[in-house]
Amino acid sequence: MDLGRPIHLFRGARNRSEASNGTAAERLPNGIDRVHYLESTNNVVIVGTDLADDVSLLDIIDHILNAGVVIRGSLVISLAGVDLVYLGLDVILTSVETAIRYLQLQPPSSGSPLRKSIQRQSE
């Protein structure tokens, strides 16, 4: 598929001076240039989606957890879908068994709907 003419690259935070004049460029093997990072002056920050740039890490995580198709029902681990990732970000529930094991480690006072739901499943 023809993706049109290349995109100019602005390098990462380590090379802001290069970014400010837009002279840096990196061509990918498939012929498309990457947008990395550019900071301008008027309180506007421009961030690319390349992983080489630490600044964009939060944007990437935020995006993949919040954007995209959600299939409702029929998921193997969709006890609460993405919400589980937000539950603590210290465990992802990859199976009902794992979920139960994890929640059993939590203080008994915690009576969230999710916990109740999983407890019902385990009974």
Added chain:
Amino acid sequence: MPVLAYCITEARSELAIPAAGVGSMPVKAVVAGPLQCFVSRFESGSMEGKATIRESALEFHRTVQELFRQAAVVPFRFPTILADENEISAFLAKHSSEYESALLRLRDAVQMEIRIEEREAASPPAASGTEYLRHRLTSHKSMEETALGFRHASEEWVREWRQREAPSGLRCYALLMREHLEPFLTSMKEVRVSPGQTARVTGPWPATEFLKVNK
């Protein structure tokens, strides 16, 4: 065998499939009619632990981006795990016309996101509820004006514009042709944002905010 779903593309695209996805699992295409979905095998327990989740999320992003650089994609939200490939095929068959038309419409297009927020220091604690609401209203109007500034500055390059309120401020989405990314970014630099606000422009992303046609 459970599979992790990455994204949907048009089946006719001759794409270079990423060699490995999350957990170094091979990525494969499940083709169903005019669409294909990229998946990799998912092993229960393979994503436990904070560091592993983060790494898996980034591997997911890398895989989707690799495909997105070659074609329009409809990504799945991370993590979407299905029982097996049959479920993916059934999902594609059910939503075939919806995603086929979206991918056709969004071919060669990318989405840029502009997040406008108020600086924390710019919002002193309110003495009363009324004062708080007044401040919110003023702040909202100001962010709307900033969004309008971005919209006007880039209107030459933007095919479609959408925006919505978020808890932290205002999120704007611009749909543009991939080839217009550079002039679009240049136009973003020309916008002046008030000292009490910040604007964060990110992308290019798959055009997830434009999958549905505005009526």
